[in-house]
Amino acid sequence: MTLLEQYLEKKKELNYFGHATGLMYWDLETTAPDGAKEKLSDALTYFSTESFKKSTSDEYYNLVTKLAEPEEFEKLDDVMKFDIMRNKRDLDKMRRLPAEVYEESVKVTNKSAIIWPKAKQTNDWSIYKEPLAATIEMTKKVKSYTDPGKDVYDALIDDYEEGMTQDTIDKVFGDLRQELVPLVNKVVAAPQPDSSKFTFKVPAHVQAELCKYIVEYMGMDMNRFAQSETEHPFTTNMNIDDVRITNHYKEHAFIEPLFSAIHEGGHALFEQNVDHKYEGTAGASISYMGLHESQSRFYENILGRNINFWKPIWPKMCEMIPELKEIGIEEFYKEINHVQNSFIRTEADELTYCLHVILRYEIEREIFKGNVTVEDLPKVWNQKMEELLHITPRNDAEGVLQDMHWSDGSFGYFPSYLLGSIYDGMFLEAVEKDLGSIDDILAAGDIKKITAWLKEHIHQYGATRISSEVLDKVCGQELSAKPLIKYFTDKYTKIYNL
Incomplete structure (x- = not known):
């Protein structure tokens, strides 16, 4: 297979993982019974973490890096040029984040997301403040790896609206x-x-x-x-x-x-x-x-x-x-x-x-x-x-x-x-x-x-x-x-x- 074909095969696998985790999240938020949410959350954490590992692996990163080199990059059409440029930028950022920290962040936010509806429905701030505090600290921790030296809130804003400050x-x-x-x-x-x-x-x-x-x-x-x-x-x-x-x-x-x-x-x-x-x-x-x-x-x-x-x-x-x-x-x-x-x-x-x-x-x-x-x-x-x-x-x-x-x-x-x-x-x-x-x-x-x-x-x-x-x-x-x-x-x- 050519370099591009190898990349597209890996990309297809990652898209399948994204589809699976998307369906799990949809189910978690819509029809899953309360008794099933903890196990479903565990499954979502597992597949999200595996997807993260695959998307930041040396094998995938090397494919992206080689395709970003001028000789290979110029062979690509405009769609793939954008894809490679964006993935190279994001990978350089995400590979600074250790997999164990990513996994920890998924667990922390999943816990917070599960407790929030209960806190809202019962008007009980006391059960939510600890998970929220953990989520804030985890956010700071993640940003210390992905955006070192940058103002944390500017980095967060940029995540949702690129170029905004x-x-x-x-x-x-x-x-x-x-x-x-x-x-x-x-x-x-x-x-x-x-x-x-x-x-x-x-x-x-x-x-x-x-x-x-x-x-x-x-x-x-x-x-x-x-x-x-x-x-x-x-x-x-x-x-x-x-x-x-x-x-x-x-x-x-x-x-x-x-x-x-x-x-x-x-x-x-x-x-x-x-x-x-x-x-x-x-x-x-x-x-x-x-x-x-x-x-x-x-x-x-x-x-x-x-x-x-x-x-x-x-x-x-x-x-x-x-x-x-x-x-x-x-x-x-x-x-x-x-x-x-x-x-x-x-x-x-x-x-x-x-x-x-x-x-x-x-x-x-x-x-x-x-x-x-x-x-x-x-x-x-x-x-x-x-x-x-x-x-x-x-x-x-x-x-x-x-x-x-x-x-x-x-x-x-x-x-x-x-x-x-x-x-x-x-x-x-x-x-x-x-x-x-x-x-x-x-x-x-x-x-x-x-x-x-x-x-x-x-x-x-x-x-x-x-x-x-x-x-x-x-x-x-x-x-x-x-x-x-x-x-x-x-x-x-x-x-x-x-």
């Missing part, structure tokens, strides 16, 4: 906060819609059916899609042809799961729409989470909270939820854009959501500066909620325990949500420049035109363009919060008659 985030978040806080204060002081109209019961199975209908309407290929239920919604993919989302249905609050489905559907469309030529290569592994969140939040907010998104499918909505006939689409529109200072990030409106992310970013930054301890976290969290949203959580379940991200060691992920929204303001301008008013497109039921535009300009390239490159090629400008600020100001001034 705390300095850049501080600037754009600061610009947004300066304009957003007075706008939120004005909106919250204005007359509010009556949310009590939307507390009627909608059975979980009806919600699940409606969510499937909506993601298909957005452009999802349902032959390559699956949906299940978990405590915290997420998206995962085994490969381009097997993309899955989860949801958490609430019978007396159906709007929340509806928008969770649209959000996760945006993630899933990005994964589905990657060009198949990148299948099994680094080009299909999209780790730029600001860019990924921009796609989920573009569907959720820019499109999903636009009244015209719902006009073409309103008859179907009323057929599945008859109570909506009496309420009407105008009241529904006001409710889905109801701005209020609330406790739960995933249930927040698109305006105050920004403040939820800023809160988490500032706390994470201080954790890794050594200024906030795990013991302090509930108190610090509540102080930040009061400072930014003028409310104090009644308990830890609606405060510091509400998110799953810290339980699996995803520190540095939270900023990507707000970065994604900031990108969206820029993408909205680009879409309308090319296609015209999104109001008109949505009202005509042509949302798939927008999905096709996103596929053409963003999705198809997978991981081959980092976020800053996408902004340059699609928007022709550097990162700026100004377009998002304009979108917010125009929209909510009109809705609330400010």
Whole structure:
């Protein structure tokens, strides 16, 4: 076999391991009974560790290194050139991490991830703080090997949004906060819609059916899609042809799961729409989470909270939820854009959501500066909620325990949500420049035109363009919060008659 053929055989084996561990994680989070989770977690740890060993072995590394040499590299096509460059960079980094430390990190985060739902459901911070502290220390330990000499939190941010730093985030978040806080204060002081109209019961199975209908309407290929239920919604993919989302249905609050489905559907469309030529290569592994969140939040907010998104499918909505006939689409529109200072990030409106992310970013930054301890976290969290949203959580379940991200060691992920929204303001301008008013497109039921535009300009390239490159090629400008600020100001001034 040629050098490339040997590499592709090893790559295929690693992809099989990735598929297997992906299925185990899916099962662990969705249908596995509680009594089976410990053994399943052990199996996941074993296969993850074996995969890590194979992917960082001398044999695999030597193949990558030889293919990265100029004589061999120039023989490769563009897809394989990107794959080799990315793998060489990542291998140089990961081979600095001893296998026993990697195995230890998987065990620590798996334990934390298993305990977190129990702590949240029982509102018991005491059972979670020790596993969380261990996860934080393990994160620092791992980074000391993979990114020696680099600020730990900058390294974590870079893991989720390549090229991004705390300095850049501080600037754009600061610009947004300066304009957003007075706008939120004005909106919250204005007359509010009556949310009590939307507390009627909608059975979980009806919600699940409606969510499937909506993601298909957005452009999802349902032959390559699956949906299940978990405590915290997420998206995962085994490969381009097997993309899955989860949801958490609430019978007396159906709007929340509806928008969770649209959000996760945006993630899933990005994964589905990657060009198949990148299948099994680094080009299909999209780790730029600001860019990924921009796609989920573009569907959720820019499109999903636009009244015209719902006009073409309103008859179907009323057929599945008859109570909506009496309420009407105008009241529904006001409710889905109801701005209020609330406790739960995933249930927040698109305006105050920004403040939820800023809160988490500032706390994470201080954790890794050594200024906030795990013991302090509930108190610090509540102080930040009061400072930014003028409310104090009644308990830890609606405060510091509400998110799953810290339980699996995803520190540095939270900023990507707000970065994604900031990108969206820029993408909205680009879409309308090319296609015209999104109001008109949505009202005509042509949302798939927008999905096709996103596929053409963003999705198809997978991981081959980092976020800053996408902004340059699609928007022709550097990162700026100004377009998002304009979108917010125009929209909510009109809705609330400010």
